[in-house]
Amino acid sequence: MSEPGSGVSGADAYNFAYLDEQTKRMIRRALLKALAVPGYQVPFASREMPMPYGWGTGGVQVTAACLVPEDRLKVIDQGADDTTNAVSIRKFFSRTAGVETTEHTAEATLIQTRHRIPETPLRKGQILVYQVPIPEPLRFLEPRETETRKMHELEEYGLMHVKLYEDIARHGQIATSYAYPVKVEGRYVMDPSPIPKFDNPKLGDNPAIQLFGAGREQRIYALPPWTKAVSLDFDDHPFQASKAPHDCDLCGAAHSYLDEVITDDRGGRMFVCSDTDFCTGRQAAGHRGRLSPQEGL
């Protein structure tokens, strides 16, 4: 095994973090502009990556541009460290960048995530990289890029409020439960990627740097630390960060985001934390849920 970035030594030698230097410079310039204009989607020349679109090519490129050899990388997919997407991206960077990896949120310096924000609060010195499928919050309301760009330019977000209002008219409440739009620093409406709206309150005033990469759509955007990101709502229908009304069946956590797991074909089900690191950490600390294995068995 060669030192990271030490150049060619055998067929397995990649440039540090896979991408070539010119590509990384291009992504880095886009990242700086994204931080300077929080919530604005900066176009970038997304590259083909050795994985299909939809598997986090945007997040991977942002991660590659930010990684340093001293980093400790964590990758989660819907909160889990042990799913195919998370495992393969972790292996990708431990091979091409030689970085250490971890499953513990508190130990990680860079976390790439698909559709969750970890339950453990992030801190200064950490970077959270989101994989984004559709970066444009207005895309399903207005398919033309020329028009949505003009709408962002003019700060014309009435259509988004109409959409949320129609939710209320039809369902009696705002039915949007993931990819819930936020307004950043009172200017740009931003898609926080398909995180559950339960995670929206963690977007704003977060001490970590949050970077968003959309590979197929070729956009990068960012939330600097301590940035205001307010979920859109109405005075009489305030935003609510909802979750399944249960406790975790393994660790008993009452305030974490839960996945529903079907356990048999007779209606049996259980609810478990979507954040596997958070759940195993709580179990290790002695917390128990409804369906935890009995001690001593």
Next chain:
Amino acid sequence: MIADALAGGFTEAPVQSARAFREVLEAMARPGTIHRVTGARPPLPVSVAAGVTLLTLCDGTTPLHLAGEADTPAVRDWIAFHIGAPLVAADDADFALGLWADLQPVSRFRIGQPDYPDRSATLIVEVDRLANHGPALTGPGIETATWLSLPETRTFRANRALFPLGFDTIFTCGDRLAALPRSTRVEAI
């Protein structure tokens, strides 16, 4: 002369530029914080931090403007060999390097377009002093308030008033740098 131009670049570009960029990223994400960078030995009068920033962010696709004292044959040769950025007038530049006085009037630099505010210049400003006292800064990336020794405040306040348009600034002093993106509010003095 030529030998000087060939020296002073990154010796291990992938790793050195990664570490340097991480500092620049932290600087831009947390306006006013001061970061130390290493790896470049550009010809005088260009500082180490400015040299590192150029090596990390600029290449043949980024028009660069050299202002005043920074525009010497030695600097031009060094940039031609290590970076290859086309040297252009201020109004065509993606990046500009120089003393604050030499960069005036900064209204020459691109501030982006209303539909593409990212198409704006980044100014690399060489300063004699970089410290966390001076005008107060607030805004994205700053928890409550911070302070940074700025060459002036009026221009940066006018730049903030253009938001989301505007230029972004990286201050360099020796081997240290700090950033002031257009989103930062600068206290009036």
